[in-house]
Amino acid sequence: xxxxxxxxxxxxxxxxxxxxxxxxxxxxxxxxxxxxxxxxxxxxxxxxxxxxxxxxxxxxxxxxxxxxxxxxxxxxxxxxxxxxxxxxxxxxxxxxxxxxxxxxxxxxxxxxxxxxxxx
Amino acid sequence: xxxxxxxxxxxxxxxxxxxxxxxxxxxxxxxxxxxxxxxxxxxxxxxxxxxxxxxxxxxxxxxxxxxxxxxxxxxxxxxxxxxxxxxxxxxxxxxxxxxxxxxxxxxxxx
Numbered sequence: 001x002x003x004x005x006x007x008x009x010x011x012x013x014x015x016x017x018x019x020x021x022x023x024x025x026x027x028x029x030x031x032x033x034x035x036x037x038x039x040x041x042x043x044x045x046x047x048x049x050x051x052x053x054x055x056x057x058x059x060x061x062x063x064x065x066x067x068x069x070x071x072x073x074x075x076x077x078x079x080x081x082x083x084x085x086x087x088x089x090x091x092x093x094x095x096x097x098x099x100x101x102x103x104x105x106x107x108x109x110x111x112x113x114x115x116x117x118x119x
Numbered sequence: 120x121x122x123x124x125x126x127x128x129x130x131x132x133x134x135x136x137x138x139x140x141x142x143x144x145x146x147x148x149x150x151x152x153x154x155x156x157x158x159x160x161x162x163x164x165x166x167x168x169x170x171x172x173x174x175x176x177x178x179x180x181x182x183x184x185x186x187x188x189x190x191x192x193x194x195x196x197x198x199x200x201x202x203x204x205x206x207x208x209x210x211x212x213x214x215x216x217x218x219x220x221x222x223x224x225x226x227x228x229x
């Protein structure tokens with residue numbers, strides 16, 4: 001069965017970087033795009049960007065361009081999201097989610113990774 | 120780009136029907152039939168409820184239905200149950216492999 005497992009919680013200081021991993025199993029990673037979405041405490045969902053694991057092409061939300069990098073490692077069925085120049089407002093749960101092959105919805109989500117930015 | 124607009128909260132009594140709106144623009148909701156809806160119960164991961172405006176994934180109750188008119192998509196929950204409580208988010212394709220979520224709506228069963 002499809003599973004998407006993310007790395008554990010992180011605590012970072014302002015200005016630092018964080019790299020979150022998202023490992024898929026039960027399907028072929030290269031056949032599906034992966035999205036990253038975040039949710040600040042008590043807030044709504046915010047789309048960060050998308051990666052095509054087959055080839056590594058990416059698209060980022062304008063707000064995060066220049067600060068985020070998404071990469072993939074098909075040999076281990078893992079995608080990564082790195083966010084640089086962290087500020088307190090980046091404190092959130094970060095989710096990876098699989099995009100259906102018809103590009104119309106996210107069907108499987110990781111469990112989420114809490115990233116806390118605090119001095 | 121600003122989030123799609125949803126009402127902050129909607130409530131109803133058990134058995135009633137409620138509708139959550141998701142208002143975008145001609146460049147997103149109005150242009151593409153790629154609107155999806157997600158349910159998020161407290162402390163849980165979002166769950167896909169509706170895709171492609173009106174389609175339901177297998178396993179999702181037929182009490183959930185979607186529609187769209189112009190730049191506004193809607194999610195209707197019929198026969199409201201206590202288990203339907205939670206936050207609901209719409210999401211629309213924007214073109215160019217980019218997506219945008221709604222502001223979210225908290226559903227309360229009275």
